[in-house]
Amino acid sequence: MITAAVLLLAVVAVATVIWLLKSSNENTELKQTEPTVQTGFLMDTYIRQTTYDSSPDAGEKLRQLFDFLSEFENKASMYLSDSEISNINSHSGVMPVKVSDDIFQLLSRSKELCLQSEGRFDITIGALTKLWGITTDSPKVPSEEEIKDAQKLVDINQLVLDAENKTAKLNAPYMSLDLGGVAKGYACDLAREKYKELGLTSCLLSLGGNIYSFGTKADGTAFVIGLRDPLGDADDIFGTVTAPDKVISTTGGYERYFEQDGKRYHHVLDPKTGYPAGSDLLSVTIIAEEGLLADCLSTSLFVGGKEAVLKNLSQTDFDVIAVDQEKNIYLSDGIRSRFQLSEGSTYRLADSTE
Amino acid sequence: MKQNDALSQRSFFHKTDWLAVALILAVSLGLWAVLFFPRVTQRLQVEIYCDNVLTQTIPLPAEDKLLELSDRQMTLELKDNRIRVSETNCADQSCLRMGFIERAGQTIVCLPNRVVVQITGNGEPDSQIDGIAG
CATH class of the missing domain: 1.20.5 (Single alpha-helices involved in coiled-coils or other helix-helix interfaces)
Structure with missing residues (x-):
């Protein structure tokens, strides 16, 4: 009798244990769903997409986004000879060139932002970019004369856009567009529409110095974005930030550079001097809904330095996280509550009112 | 009774x-x-991509060896179940400076050579960070 009772009890116990283990297993699996990741090279940089979308074709959707942006690159790159931008460049001083809708939109919005940047940012900087060749295999420091000549070919007012006929023209011969400072941010804006169209619910898109945080992780929390330590290695960070449904663009002199005669030359050119920006900042991060704005402003505020950053800490349409040479961090009002300094970081928060 | x-x-x-x-x-x-x-049990593997194409998958653990990517003058070193770029002809050498990677989610990128080396697997990456801006 007792034996039977014990056995019965034991069977119940085992069943309970199995049930508990199974259900806890299912729960943890639900929470820790492995993300689907897609990586590759695009727009002269590295792209990485991470989604927690559980649909079986999530990987295929990421691939479609990649192909979609790759098509955009074919239109926007100054390095591809048959792109729309190259077409405008090769017809500079000659005639207007018909462009597609998204390129026209990109050019007109960029022109608007260049005009607001007080000369710190200009997409007609192509002649200078080519002269320095910083992102090519053979960068070199040009002569002062060469720089002066190239500077004459940088003027956003000489980019004529015809909204009715959707054409673009660079007025002077040898002028050249370089969308390196806006195209990746704009690609994030294109990705926003495309993700929705594909029916994806979440994705973290990393494209060069730009991150687009779309939706949330599997457990409903926001993606946590690390802010790169400009003086450290590629995976060192000085803090983290959350920015749901926003684009986070960073510009710094550490990413691409070359050295000549013991001096370092980075890739962010100042249109006013024709040289790499002599910024007193190590990096500038802009967080905004509009990727193009974030990308463009991170460059123009980096070029403008601390002075320009301090003037822009209370804006409504974007937030700023800037780091100066003394490792002080400047935060705009809107981002304070979402920013977290890394434990043991050698950086410190500066008083933004100083 | x-x-x-x-x-x-x-x-x-x-x-x-x-x-x-x-x-x-x-x-x-x-x-x-x-x-x-x-x-x-973690089932990790090394994935090597050249020009956006997955060219090699190495399940871990694996024996120590050198992998030469002959078409782009780059050598990878697999040692103690970690992997790094040990030689490269690229100008910026940032892939070399990244050193060894060993955990799921870690990546080495060489832009000039268009090579990505990453570790994937069912082990949770030990980082709380989903992405890095910069």
Whole structure:
């Protein structure tokens, strides 16, 4: 009798244990769903997409986004000879060139932002970019004369856009567009529409110095974005930030550079001097809904330095996280509550009112 | 009443009861092991991409060896189940400076050579960061 009772009890116990283990297993699996990741090279940089979308074709959707942006690159790159931008460049001083809708939109919005940047940012900087060749295999420091000549070919007012006929023209011969400072941010804006169209619910898109945080992780929390330590290695960070449904663009002199005669030359050119920006900042991060704005402003505020950053800490349409040479961090009002300094970081928060 | 009498006549746990308990414990432990352990064991693998194409997959653990990417003058070193770029002809050498990677989610990127080396697997990456801006 007792034996039977014990056995019965034991069977119940085992069943309970199995049930508990199974259900806890299912729960943890639900929470820790492995993300689907897609990586590759695009727009002269590295792209990485991470989604927690559980649909079986999530990987295929990421691939479609990649192909979609790759098509955009074919239109926007100054390095591809048959792109729309190259077409405008090769017809500079000659005639207007018909462009597609998204390129026209990109050019007109960029022109608007260049005009607001007080000369710190200009997409007609192509002649200078080519002269320095910083992102090519053979960068070199040009002569002062060469720089002066190239500077004459940088003027956003000489980019004529015809909204009715959707054409673009660079007025002077040898002028050249370089969308390196806006195209990746704009690609994030294109990705926003495309993700929705594909029916994806979440994705973290990393494209060069730009991150687009779309939706949330599997457990409903926001993606946590690390802010790169400009003086450290590629995976060192000085803090983290959350920015749901926003684009986070960073510009710094550490990413691409070359050295000549013991001096370092980075890739962010100042249109006013024709040289790499002599910024007193190590990096500038802009967080905004509009990727193009974030990308463009991170460059123009980096070029403008601390002075320009301090003037822009209370804006409504974007937030700023800037780091100066003394490792002080400047935060705009809107981002304070979402920013977290890394434990043991050698950086410190500066008083933004100083 | 008869049953109670019967109870009082024997020790609470009979020999066979102990056997049953032992058996049940063993079965439970076995089940726990079967259900739990596959989740804990990490199945990591190294993936190597050239020009956006997955060209090699190496399940870990793997023997130490040098992998030469002949078409782009780059050498990868697999050592103690970690991998790094040990030689490269690219100008910026940032892939070389990244050093060894060993955990799921870690990546080495060489832009000039268009090579990505990453470790994937079912082990949770030990980082709380989902992406890095910069």
